[in-house]
Amino acid sequence: AQSVAQPEDQVNVAEGNPLTVKCTYSVSGNPYLFWYVQYPNRGLQFLLKYITGDNLVKGSYGFEAEFNKSQTSFHLKKPSALVSDSALYFCAVRDIRDSWGKLQFGAGTQVVVTP
Amino acid sequence: SAVISQKPSRDICQRGTSLTIQCQVDSQVTMMFWYRQQPGQSLTLIATANQGSEATYESGFVIDKFPISRPNLTFSTLTVSNMSPEDSSIYLCSVEVADSNEKLFFGSGTQLSVL
Numbered sequence: 001a002q003s004v005a006q007p008e009d010q011v012n013v014a015e016g017n018p019l020t021v022k023c024t025y026s027v028s029g030n031p032y033l034f035w036y037v038q039y040p041n042r043g044l045q046f047l048l049k050y051i052t053g054d055n056l057v058k059g060s061y062g063f064e065a066e067f068n069k070s071q072t073s074f075h076l077k078k079p080s081a082l083v084s085d086s087a088l089y090f091c092a093v094r095d096i097r098d099s100w101g102k103l104q105f106g107a108g109t110q111v112v113v114t115p
Numbered sequence: 116s117a118v119i120s121q122k123p124s125r126d127i128c129q130r131g132t133s134l135t136i137q138c139q140v141d142s143q144v145t146m147m148f149w150y151r152q153q154p155g156q157s158l159t160l161i162a163t164a165n166q167g168s169e170a171t172y173e174s175g176f177v178i179d180k181f182p183i184s185r186p187n188l189t190f191s192t193l194t195v196s197n198m199s200p201e202d203s204s205i206y207l208c209s210v211e212v213a214d215s216n217e218k219l220f221f222g223s224g225t226q227l228s229v230l
Contacts, residue, residue, distance in 0.1 A: 043221040100218040101148040
């Protein structure tokens, strides 16, 4: 069975500094990987995904993530964080045998960006 | 893409009662999914709801507790039956749009508190 680990409960960063949110995964076969963001009282918003192709994936709001097969990681990055990036971030993985709706989510990482 | 309307957005219920959550999509979709997000925790898939067939429940979830209806391609309901405080969670409807970039779209969720 697939699984996702987000080792940090919270990441604190000053506005303007680089932001990294870590994610590692375990899946049999090739993974489909996703990042979502959740703002208070809102549903999940899609940021980006990796299915195949370039290991560096660019997504919404200036975020990008790098797929590293040898380290089984898919860390989310943003070169310069904004206060408005403060939210809860989820990494998710899908087994290729499942449908797109059957995602295994990580525990989430709370990002706090201070002015 | 898909726009999902989920009702109610929040509710406070008494122990032993039931609540039905509605999910309306602005386009016809084959696969709909219901997720639960317990306080401070990640998202867990409850069940997959396909039109014209019984919902498929994930391990740990049963139809008697979480009956699901899927009467057509744009609508689904999830009922939380005989509620206890442990059912206090955010319940999220999601839909699969396989030919989109995002693949999976989420409603804004229903915040349920059980007293």
